[in-house]
Amino acid sequence: EVQLVxxxxxxxxxxxxxxxxxxxSGFSVSNSYMTWxxxxxxxxxxxxxxxxxxxxxxxxxSVNGRFTISRDNSKNMLFLQxxxxxxxxxxxxxxARSTAVLPTFAHWGRGTLVTVSS
Amino acid sequence: EIxxxxxxxxxxxxxGERATLSCRASQSVSSNLAWFQQKPGQAPRLxxxxxxxxxxxxxxxxxxxxxxxxxxxxxxxxxxxxxAVYYCQQYSNWWTFGHGTKLEI
Numbered sequence: 001e002v003q004l005v006x007x008x009x010x011x012x013x014x015x016x017x018x019x020x021x022x023x024x025s026g027f028s029v030s031n032s033y034m035t036w037x038x039x040x041x042x043x044x045x046x047x048x049x050x051x052x053x054x055x056x057x058x059x060x061x062s063v064n065g066r067f068t069i070s071r072d073n074s075k076n077m078l079f080l081q082x083x084x085x086x087x088x089x090x091x092x093x094x095x096a097r098s099t100a101v102l103p104t105f106a107h108w109g110r111g112t113l114v115t116v117s118s
Numbered sequence: 119e120i121x122x123x124x125x126x127x128x129x130x131x132x133x134g135e136r137a138t139l140s141c142r143a144s145q146s147v148s149s150n151l152a153w154f155q156q157k158p159g160q161a162p163r164l165x166x167x168x169x170x171x172x173x174x175x176x177x178x179x180x181x182x183x184x185x186x187x188x189x190x191x192x193x194x195x196x197x198x199x200x201x202a203v204y205y206c207q208q209y210s211n212w213w214t215f216g217h218g219t220k221l222e223i
Contacts, residue, residue, distance in 0.1 A: 108161035
């Protein structure tokens with residue numbers, strides 16, 4: 001059974017940093033299409049960053065240059081390093097899995113809340 | 119960026135009735151369209167992909183139709199557990215979501 005469990009959210013001041021983690025089971029992140037998606041009342045649902053084994057990472061314009069996606073294949077985990085955080089980055093962050101056959105998000109974690117506020 | 123517009127924002131229906139939700143893309147997405155259901159405190163759940171294919175475990179009362187820029191999600195006979203927020207999403211060019219339709223009793 002595919003499972004995704006996010007952690008690492010919390011309260012951070014504007015300009016601060018946070019690292020989110022996503023622990024995967026039931027499949028291997030090393031050969032999967034993995035995406036961070038966030039959901040806020042203001043911006044709605046928004047993809048943030050995407051990674052797969054066949055190419056370089058991709059980022060939404062709103063986070064490009066500030067966020068970095070990475071994987072630890074030995075631990076079967078996905079990460080999102082978030083720097084220079086802004087109030088508009090406040091959201092629930094989900095990791096999600098897609099495949100080449102089904103290129104949308106069939107599996108999601110339960111999410112972790114990030115609040116950027118002074 | 120492809121913009122997704124959903125209507126109505128809120129739909130009030132009674133259990134047992136039929137609900138029809140609409141989604142429009144700002145440009146053609148072919149059949150690269152998915153529908154998600156989200157309940158409070160939960161992650162979105164994939165209902166429909168490729169505009170009309172039900173995801174694994176989704177009841178037959180959920181159906182999707184459309185292609186290009188106009189799409190519809192129909193719930194044939196509403197059950198109490200169906201009252202939630204529904205989002206459409208295109209995956210033709212990265213991913214963008216609509217702002218949702220809240221289905222309420």
